[in-house]
Amino acid sequence: MRLATRAPAKVNLSLRVIGRRADGYHELDSLVAFAGVGDELSLSPGEPGDMSISGPFASSLSTGPDNLVLKAERELREEIAGLRSGRFHLVKRLPVASGIGGGSADAAAALRLLARLNDLPLSHPALLATAGRVGADVPVCLEARARVMRGIGEKLGPVQRLPRLFALLVNPGLAVETAAVFRALGLQPGEGHAVAVEPYKAEEPSPATATELIDVLAATGNDLELPARAVAPAIGEMLSALSALPGCRLARMSGSGATCFALFDDCRASAAAAKQLPFQHPGWWVKPTMLR
Numbered sequence: 001m002r003l004a005t006r007a008p009a010k011v012n013l014s015l016r017v018i019g020r021r022a023d024g025y026h027e028l029d030s031l032v033a034f035a036g037v038g039d040e041l042s043l044s045p046g047e048p049g050d051m052s053i054s055g056p057f058a059s060s061l062s063t064g065p066d067n068l069v070l071k072a073e074r075e076l077r078e079e080i081a082g083l084r085s086g087r088f089h090l091v092k093r094l095p096v097a098s099g100i101g102g103g104s105a106d107a108a109a110a111l112r113l114l115a116r117l118n119d120l121p122l123s124h125p126a127l128l129a130t131a132g133r134v135g136a137d138v139p140v141c142l143e144a145r146a147r148v149m150r151g152i153g154e155k156l157g158p159v160q161r162l163p164r165l166f167a168l169l170v171n172p173g174l175a176v177e178t179a180a181v182f183r184a185l186g187l188q189p190g191e192g193h194a195v196a197v198e199p200y201k202a203e204e205p206s207p208a209t210a211t212e213l214i215d216v217l218a219a220t221g222n223d224l225e226l227p228a229r230a231v232a233p234a235i236g237e238m239l240s241a242l243s244a245l246p247g248c249r250l251a252r253m254s255g256s257g258a259t260c261f262a263l264f265d266d267c268r269a270s271a272a273a274a275k276q277l278p279f280q281h282p283g284w285w286v287k288p289t290m291l292r
């Protein structure tokens with residue numbers, strides 16, 4: 001039997017860095033949402049540890065043991081003796097190392113498929129523990145629903161019922177290494193981070209409309225944007241181009257970059273921008289999508 005699932009792109013609508021832990025990782029406070037665009041993963045009968053990849057970004061990745069799909073499978077097998085598994089096929093539609101958690105989404109998708117095959121609930125402690133070990137963004141990608149994540153990604157707040165946002169996801173075709181961006185922030189282990197941007201306040205009543213949500217988000221930010229722009233100056237150019245699009249209400253970077261998103265009040269404005277941008281910047285990856 002073949003099991004399949006989508007691996008939606010993760011978007012950090014806001015991201016505040018609280019400080020750096022003694023072990024070098026950074027404590028975050030981030031409102032995360034998920035996009036309509038994503039990878040696809042399937043699991044079929046076959047040899048565990050085996051996988052194939054197709055899709056527009058297949059050539060950016062190997063099918064070796066470093067692939068996060070296989071890493072997640074291996075780690076779960078260590079937690080659960082006798083785990084049933086198989087061979088994976090990944091359709092890679094998201095740019096790699098791009099701040100929208102493609103690898104994390106794939107790893108989480110692998111865990112969801114293995115949970116289905118082995119009749120495990122998603123809340124199974126072995127799944128959660130494995131997710132956290134595979135990557136900081138994997139726990140939030142397990143359920144792939146909008147929420148605030150804290151700690152280094154292991155503390156998940158309640159699911160947020162956000163109004164749908166019409167967005168463009170844009171990447172300049174530049175892989176940016178997450179660790180390099182955190183390094184460029186320049187915090188020492190144990191050091192706190194001065195408040196530069198406000199975190200999203202999830203306790204307050206959720207905004208009822210996209211327009212209200214965008215207003216709330218405008219008061220927040222992404223603390224990794226400045227260090228990422230130092231690592232990859234193309235990000236600054238992209239943010240200026242997005243802000244100048246007709247109807248763009250907010251342009252911001254996701255995660256550690258380089259992917260940025262532009263938010264619009266309605267789908268007509270985002271669709272028009274999606275048509276216009278490729279003429280101005282033919283090399284950029286541009287995806288109109290809904291975030292929720």
Ligand SMILES: C[C@](O)(CO)[C@H](O)COP(=O)(O)OP(=O)(O)OC[C@H]1O[C@@H](n2ccc(N)nc2=O)[C@H](O)[C@@H]1O
Nearest residue numbers: 012024025026104135136137138152178179182255256
């Ligand atoms: C920036 C975000 O995308 C926001 O959602 C994530 O925190 C990054 O999550 P991720 O890509 O799953 O990150 P990992 O693969 O676990 O870590 C990559 C590297 O980034 C740094 N890292 C990551 C997460 C974090 N909270 N603090 C860190 O300092 C560490 O140097 C780590 O070695």
Ligand SMILES: Nc1ncnc2c1ncn2[C@@H]1O[C@H](COP(=O)(O)OP(=O)(O)OP(=O)(O)O)[C@@H](O)[C@H]1O
Nearest residue numbers: 067068096097098099100101102103104106137255
């Ligand atoms: N299935 C996979 N998809 C994407 N990247 C993978 C995968 N397996 C391994 N990797 C490696 O993981 C690294 C980070 O990939 P990923 O796409 O998750 O980064 P990201 O988009 O920056 O994510 P984040 O927003 O979590 O920082 C890359 O160096 C990539 O080579």
